[in-house]
Structures are given as C-alpha cells and as structure tokens.
Amino acid sequence: MIRLFAALAVPDEIAQAIAPRQQGLEGARWRPAEALHITLRFFGEVREDVAHDLDGELTRVSGKPLTLTLEGVGAFGEGRDIHALWAGVAPHEGLNVLAGRCDAAARRAGLPADRRSYRPHVTLAYLTRPDPAEAAAWIQRNNLLRSAPFEVDRFGLYSSRLGEGGSTYTLEREYRLG
Secondary structure: OEEEEEEEEOOHHHHHHHHHHOOOOOOOEEOOHHHOEEEEEEEEEEOHHHHHHHHHHHOOOOOOOEEEOEEEEEEEOOHHHOOEEEEEEOOOHHHHHHHHHHHHHHHHOOOOOOOOOOOOEEEEEEOOOOOHHHHHHHHHHHOOOEOOOEEEOEEEEEEEEEEOOEEEEEEEEEEEOO
C-alpha cells in the first residue's frame, strides 16, 4: 500500500515570501518550503496496482496552466482542537475544474469519490492542542496574507510517508498542463 495525493507544488519564491509568517506560535510544527503544496485530491492508502491505474488515468487529465494567488489564513478545527494553520488560495474556477478532473481520474481507477467539498489551501503548520488565544492572535496578525500571482503548468502525484517530524512527500510522477 502507498499513501498518495495529487497536488500543485508552491514555487520556491512564494514559499520563501511566506516563510517569515511561519513563526510566532508556540508548539507549531511549521512545514518546510519543500512540503508546501495545494492538494488537488487526496487518494489515501492504495494498492500498488491501483496506483498504477491511477497514474494512467491522471495522464489523461487536461487543463490549461493556472495563475494562482495565496490569500488569507485560517485554521482547521476550533479552540484547543485546532490542528492546522493554512494559507488560502484565491478563488479560481480552473483550479476547481482541475481538482474535479483528478477526482474523476480516481473514480475511473476504482477509488471512491471524494465526498468532501474542495477547499484549496496550503498547510503552513500542524498543531497539537494550542492555546486558542495564541492561535487566534497568529491568524489575526497574518490574515492579510496575499502572495504575488504565480503560474503552475504541471501537477504531481505524490507519495506521503508519516514520521515523527511530520509527513515527508516524494514526487512520484508529474503531469503537464496546457
């Protein structure tokens, strides 16, 4: 079994521009620049044969290059149950279409449809039972985040391995847009 997801990598210059915001919250496990991405579809644990079929289906996904902007910050969870801080992605219809096409590819490969609504974001940090007031203060200090626009002309199929310091990601395949 291999844990897989499809995503757009955040360009280095954008990751470096938001890095100064990745501080100021005790206990936060800030994600390194190379781990920053916009998930298109999380596939979960899949068998190797299904991963092969998924790769074949993802090669059929088409779309034009996208110009995206990171915009705003927020958290998943509430109070002491906040478990992640994220940067949002400005609304972009092409991004939603691409995510839908990745979901359709997963279904053609035999995986179940994703039942969650698509909410594009970049995870900046993972948290374990943070002080809610400190988390809210970090969000308030950083809520005007807005990156420069950036173009993405490919998406990737990544594997994820869980470890003590968090997940590490490996780009398994890349698919060009346009």
